[in-house]
Amino acid sequence: MMEGFTLLDPLTLSPPSTWQLLFEFWQFNDMNVLWVLMGSILLGVSASVIGSFAFLRRRSLIGDALAHAALPGVMMAFLLFHTRDPLVMFLGAVTSSFIGFFIIDWLPKNTKIKPDAALAITLSFFFALGLMLLSFIQGMEVENKSGLDKILFGQAAAMTQEDITLLMYVTIFILIAVVLFFQKFRLIAFNTNFARSLGMAVNRYELLLALLIVMSVVVGLQLVGVVLMAAVLLTPIATARMWSDELRNILFLAGAVGAISAIISTQISYLAPAMPTGPWMVVSLSSLFFLSLLFAPKKGLVKRYLMQRQLRQKVLEENILRTLYKLWERSQFEQNDFNISDIQALRAMSTLNLRKALKQLCRRDLLKESARGFRLTENGLEQATQLTRRHRLWENYLNEHLELSPDQVHSQAERIEHILTLEQEKQLEEELKDSRKDPHGNRIPDAQVRTQTGSKST
Amino acid sequence: MNDVWIIATASLVAISSALVGVFLILRRQALMGDAISHSVLLGIVLAYLATDSRSLTVMLTGAVLIGLLTAWLSDTLHKVGKLQSDASIGIVFTLFFAIGVILISIYAGQVDLDQECVLYGEIAFVPFDTIVWGSDADGIEIGPRAFWAIGIVFLIVLTSIVVGFERLKTVTFHPSLAVSLGINVVFWHYFLMTLVSMTTVASFDAVGAILVVALLVIPASSAYLVTSSLKGMLWVAAAYGQASVLMGYGIAFLLDSSISASIAVTAGLLLFMTIVVLEIRKKIFGKQIKEALKAS
Numbered sequence: 001m002m003e004g005f006t007l008l009d010p011l012t013l014s015p016p017s018t019w020q021l022l023f024e025f026w027q028f029n030d031m032n033v034l035w036v037l038m039g040s041i042l043l044g045v046s047a048s049v050i051g052s053f054a055f056l057r058r059r060s061l062i063g064d065a066l067a068h069a070a071l072p073g074v075m076m077a078f079l080l081f082h083t084r085d086p087l088v089m090f091l092g093a094v095t096s097s098f099i100g101f102f103i104i105d106w107l108p109k110n111t112k113i114k115p116d117a118a119l120a121i122t123l124s125f126f127f128a129l130g131l132m133l134l135s136f137i138q139g140m141e142v143e144n145k146s147g148l149d150k151i152l153f154g155q156a157a158a159m160t161q162e163d164i165t166l167l168m169y170v171t172i173f174i175l176i177a178v179v180l181f182f183q184k185f186r187l188i189a190f191n192t193n194f195a196r197s198l199g200m201a202v203n204r205y206e207l208l209l210a211l212l213i214v215m216s217v218v219v220g221l222q223l224v225g226v227v228l229m230a231a232v233l234l235t236p237i238a239t240a241r242m243w244s245d246e247l248r249n250i251l252f253l254a255g256a257v258g259a260i261s262a263i264i265s266t267q268i269s270y271l272a273p274a275m276p277t278g279p280w281m282v283v284s285l286s287s288l289f290f291l292s293l294l295f296a297p298k299k300g301l302v303k304r305y306l307m308q309r310q311l312r313q314k315v316l317e318e319n320i321l322r323t324l325y326k327l328w329e330r331s332q333f334e335q336n337d338f339n340i341s342d343i344q345a346l347r348a349m350s351t352l353n354l355r356k357a358l359k360q361l362c363r364r365d366l367l368k369e370s371a372r373g374f375r376l377t378e379n380g381l382e383q384a385t386q387l388t389r390r391h392r393l394w395e396n397y398l399n400e401h402l403e404l405s406p407d408q409v410h411s412q413a414e415r416i417e418h419i420l421t422l423e424q425e426k427q428l429e430e431e432l433k434d435s436r437k438d439p440h441g442n443r444i445p446d447a448q449v450r451t452q453t454g455s456k457s458t
Numbered sequence: 459m460n461d462v463w464i465i466a467t468a469s470l471v472a473i474s475s476a477l478v479g480v481f482l483i484l485r486r487q488a489l490m491g492d493a494i495s496h497s498v499l500l501g502i503v504l505a506y507l508a509t510d511s512r513s514l515t516v517m518l519t520g521a522v523l524i525g526l527l528t529a530w531l532s533d534t535l536h537k538v539g540k541l542q543s544d545a546s547i548g549i550v551f552t553l554f555f556a557i558g559v560i561l562i563s564i565y566a567g568q569v570d571l572d573q574e575c576v577l578y579g580e581i582a583f584v585p586f587d588t589i590v591w592g593s594d595a596d597g598i599e600i601g602p603r604a605f606w607a608i609g610i611v612f613l614i615v616l617t618s619i620v621v622g623f624e625r626l627k628t629v630t631f632h633p634s635l636a637v638s639l640g641i642n643v644v645f646w647h648y649f650l651m652t653l654v655s656m657t658t659v660a661s662f663d664a665v666g667a668i669l670v671v672a673l674l675v676i677p678a679s680s681a682y683l684v685t686s687s688l689k690g691m692l693w694v695a696a697a698y699g700q701a702s703v704l705m706g707y708g709i710a711f712l713l714d715s716s717i718s719a720s721i722a723v724t725a726g727l728l729l730f731m732t733i734v735v736l737e738i739r740k741k742i743f744g745k746q747i748k749e750a751l752k753a754s
Contacts, residue, residue, distance in 0.1 A: 055542075055545060058542055060542055060544050060545035060548055061489060061544045061545075061547070061548050064492075064548060110737075111683060111733060111736070112682060112683060113679055113682065113683070114483075114486055114488075116486055116487070116488045116489045116544070117483050117486070117488040117675055117679050117682075119488070119489065120488035120489055120491065120492050120671060120674075120675040121488075121672075121675050121676055121679055121726070121729065123492065123671065124492075124668065124669065124671040124672035124675060124676065124722060124726075125672060125676065125722065125723065125725075125726035125729075127668055127669070127672075127722075128669055128672050128718075128719045128720075128722030128723045128725075128726065129719075129723050129726070131669070131716055131718075131719035132713075132715045132716055132719035132720050132722075132723050133715075134716075135715045135716035135719060136713055136714065136715040139714045139715070153559060227496075227555065227668065228552050228555065228556055230548050230552055231548065231549070231552035231553070231556070234545055234548045234549060234552075235548075235549055235552070238539075238541055238545055238549060242539075274563065275560070275563055276559060276560075276563060278556070278559075279555075279556035279557070279559040279560045280556075280560065282552050282553060282555075282556035283553065283556050283557060283560065286549065286552070286553040286556070289549060293535075293539055301538065301539075
């Protein structure tokens, strides 16, 4: 009879504090702890990396189905050989996972059943079969049967030395395979048809990829469990994707995410041996995911929100500047002194927003407070002129080159004036050498000092 | 008598799931059904911990809220996080399920649930948990709790489908037409998700969180293969569900295995047989057509 790891000394009568336990954990006095930790880190890394390819192939939940499909294999192996030898279990699980994989593949190709339904059917059928066999085994009079149900939710503490040795061999094999076939897998993941046209034996590599996924799923069952294995394949890549766009970096990050969650969950398993490990791994993975989703430097939601707000603010301010230019133009360039209701007469804006924006513009030295309200400063004038110029140039361009009628061009120019660059402005000017007026008959202001070349032309 | 209660409960579970499952299959949301049936666990545990009661209303409310949250959060992650839709579903339901399992193991002493029954349900024990009508002393036993729970949900599902049949049909087959007709497609989506949550939670006692997925998708898929109208598919799916219950119960009796697992396995075997029959028919018809072509 094989014995599970006892991570906690059962003789300790007064339970030591959490910190004491953590301290003990990191001292690695218990070699077993070190083994379990290393095993789970390796699993976290390899599952995350191989799961990334499944994700990129748009088969994110394949791991879920394959993990469920492994269950009857484990039970069958036990029924046939009456042993809990890790290798036998492993082979049984791999076999039935692979059958599951083929069914998922076969059903949508040969029947009306859609891929998502095929996945759900395979998953639930195999799982039911596994549970049926498990309940059958539990009714039998055999030895060694206790602990079989641990693979449902995973229990790091129940792993044996043999389990961990096998886990290490398999995960290292997976990692080596990924390194060796990185280029091929990448090509298949991003463009299967292109890979095929290059004469690659795509089917063979897909099969290899499937085998690697199956292996990492199966070997992870004791740590994470059947039900939640999907998350270990899927969540790390979803997290890593928030941080980078380059596949190599993403894979490293995904591996790191997997490793971190493995460390966290192993510690919890050490502190509370009765706790199933799998759920804790999933919770730590998901926490990392949601943190990244919110706070990742480029693609995080907070960053995106801030950038959007910044853009909105910029558009608002520029709209005000342009409105002021128009007012100034209407007074035949004499009266540079406006109040809020002047602005609102030309452009609908809430007073509150307008006040805030005006204050901001004053602070940036584009406006100055004056007798009636505000006046454009030198800088403000320059920027307002440039914006108006871009707006009207664009209107002209649409009118002349795209033959849009004058009443169609305004709203488009309204949007583009904020993002046109100096370079584009010059190009427009080249294209429209003769035009001095926009389609509505307003004069296009000359470029300011900063764009010397502009003012020289015509 | 106990057998009758068990079979009656299982039949209601299978038929309600099959009816709801038809819409999941047709709308290609089988995975959403999978996700909701997992998340419901968290709803049940939270509802129990919050109110300390296992009344049907509390469980249904908790499950429906969590079910809708799952659907909404997956949808939001898909849109805002720019993730593939099945990836976002996977992230959400594994998290909810994990939290559910953790809460169960933390409050193991308080919650009348364990990891086992989450997986299998305990349909064999269904007859022993009865509702007593009237005061405890001289009330009348009116049957198992689980039976009444799924009975009520079955009526809700049936009524919704009968009353909303035309709407559901339009939304299912022509979503864009439905939009142009002014039908609130989003409402019907979440309505369907509510039905799924209610069915799974009411089935929870009987078959557990995961086997209900089998009953949701497998009979409906079998029916999908052999029918060509929505009404026909609903009837045939229900029939497949009922057949799985009867045969599954027999198998469980013979093998002394878990009843709920055997029912789910039978559903799968029936689907398998359906596919085999269809394939054989395809071969024979294919031959006949070829011969007919040769002869002409």
